[in-house]
Amino acid sequence: MNDDGVLGGIHLPSDGSVNPTDLTQALAKGARMNGATIRENISFKEVLTKNGKIIGVSTEQGIISTDTVDNCGSMWARELGQQNVVSIPIHACEHYYLVAQPIPNLPSDLPALRSHYDGTYWKQDTSKLLFRFDNFKAKAGIPENFDFDSLPFVEEDMMEVLEMSMNRVPVLQENGIQTFFNGPESYSHDGRFNLGETPNLKGYFLLAGINSTGIQSGSGAEKALADWIMTGHPPMDSAEMDSARIEDWRARDIYWQEHCPQTLVLTYAMQWPRRQREKARNLRRTPFHHAMKAHGAVYDEVQGWECPAWFAPDVVFPESDYSFYRPSWLNYVQEEQKTVRGSVGIIDYSMLQKLLVSGRDAENFL
Template sequence: MSDHLQISNPDHSKLPSHAEVVVIGGGVMGCSTLYHLTKDGVSDCVLLERNKLTSGTTWHSAAQVRALRSTQNLTNLIKYSISLYRSLEQETGQQVGWINKGSLSIATNPDRLTHIRRQEALARLYGVEASSVSADEALERWPLMNVDDVIGAVWSPDDGRVSPSDLCAALTKAARQRGGSIFEDTSVIGIITEGNKIKGVETTRGTIQTNKVAICTGLWSKQAAAMAGVDIPVWPCEHFYLLTRPLEGISGNMPTLSDHDGHLYIRDDSGGLLVGCFEPMGKSIDPDRLGTDFAFQLLPEDWDHFEPMLQNALHRLPVLEKAEVRMLLNGPESFTPDGSFLLGESAETQGLYLGCGMNSVGVATGGGAGWALAHDIIHGAPPMDLHEADPKRFDPAWSDIAALSERVPEVLGKHYEITYPGRQWQTARHLRKLPLHDEWQAQDACFGQAYGYERPLYFDAHAAPKMGFGKPDWFNQVGSEVKHVTDAAGVTDLSSFSKIDIKGADALMALQWIASNQMDRPVGSIIYTLMLNDKGGIMSDLTVFRLADDHFRLYVGTAAL
């Protein structure tokens, strides 16, 4: 792990009274956002850090950078990060510790093998190199591991790692050279709003007038956003990795070994091993318990909690039996209810932007996410469709602390879980129920959760569905329900959908402008269409009922409102 990053500001000792953009938080997300703001021509921007840069959670990150994500554009953010991390040293003269040695994902059961091979195919589709290898070939790349139960693996040569503190040093060096200012030891004590618009930031060193604020404060983002009257669904969990002293047979800069059936990631570190985990159920922690002076600090070791993961590691790496433990690092990381981060303008306050809730991939995503957030701040939209990270996707119920503290341990635990089709979350359920919930339940409904709502997926379900990649056990039941609706009739419960009424003399003209389909249909028509933004981009699909010449009712997917 790198030494703590120290930045001085002899040329910016006085806090400015005005800034075009204020970035709060000096971790990788804040530093990347500042870097990209200045790169895009905004020199009148300020980063505020209440302690020192990287002092929250960035400094202790294992800093793995895996290129593949669940969607094309999330993958594009990582690919951007990799390109940036490769080029920063040449741009700034500051080393960032980028090591591109690839990663190896192993499978010990047929479903995991199917899963990683599906990921391999997805990677190629998204422009990421990946290839299947045998257990023997995997052993050649990681000679110290036990492969007795390994039935296959996938090799991903694009993956790597970086030094988080050095990365932030390079980002801030470039930002300062382009006019950006950085103020450490400067706490934000208030965010000034008027009529749901940002007007300024109050700090321990004075007030800055601004219309744009970016919250990049990691696990403290919930408290920071609350100063602007915004309640966001971010909550921390404890995250563990084991560090050993140097071991015989460990060469420098080895590939990362991912044993997801064992919930482990493993790599070399200073001649020894770093063994990290995303255990099946994590431990949430109240950020208020950490206090405002929690900087370059760790949480207490918890060997009882880590013990099952240690046993998995001993099975995979017998050499650990001889290892001397340097420390069991326990550092907090922030998570969201669905495992994707928050990136973009908040729904409640104009000019308040969020770049937080990184779900333990902050360093990997930070380069691309900082670019996207800066682009949104400057140009009014991200450079690509990032609906998976849109802060507006969450119902307010998800900001409830009880729901968050119940859900985020499962989010951490699903980090390495096989992504079966139809997989549902098990925690923090029944946040919202439909009016006919009890009736659906009496019909043995199998419920899924969408936007916090419990919605029936199918009926006559007498047991929880078995997860798998083959024909699902609900196949025949769903088929019979579809046939009944097709051949006879059915009732659709739209209670959880958002409804928007557009009325008036210009209602048709407005819809013709923002909808992709022909809206001038007879009264009584039901029209399926896309809703477009001012650039012609697709915001959502929806169904429109024409109730009168000047009255349209829009039924919108709940999360798209």
């Protein structure tokens, strides 16, 4: 590895690597040993409901009665969910990887290398180097009836990152690439799983939008889901992943189509505090939007709403800078805070969620 520009790193000696096919077979074997029946190549058609409750699922080979369903349909999960008005903002996105020609004497215990600066991830694979990378121009979508297949490998989409990779691991410059691969994986709108029971339909569970970590985290996530199904509540605080956080509009066009590929683009990007997404902005604005903009408002996205993060004075360019230290706009926020505390200010809270509590005991409850 060429260590030019490297300021530091973390070595995790306990890291492991696993063959996905063997892992899948091992999990299936474990499930069978514990009483599960696995049936393959049966198309699932729809979740059947009666009086707002799940009564079964229909498949091309008939109906299975059940009151609990787990939609793990990955990049097809959104379409499956739509049949029951369950919103799942995930999208298939292109995911590239390359395998270099065999390298003599490549150690079999070579640690996996992640270089966030170059957006690359490396590991040894039977005396070859396999590397995948951040696709700076991630594209969404798969052909209909896509099944165990690959997508076209567009060289110009990856030239920039390939050059960085060759510089970081120079052996590639002499060694050449054996395999170019582009396969789809599902990405969620915010880079987190859709896990747990959906609020729309009791008994309808989800585990989808794994954002290319399904091998490493699939087993743990499924365990959490299984515990949730058995006990009726999540086994730990899973609020960040909980499918209940998802409002229906997030799975609709523009927001869904633009945010999911951005999750892929940002996988290796610098995770600045308060980092904003540039795509699909200005979809929800309050009636005070323009008035506040005229006063220098710089907007952050909050639940899809444009929300003023701070107000730039006339001489300051209205754009947030990112920093792990003290960002330049903090002074203006402090001034505003002191003004509101010492005298008076008006804050637009239109974008916050409203809860309607109704019924006979509403007042007591509140």
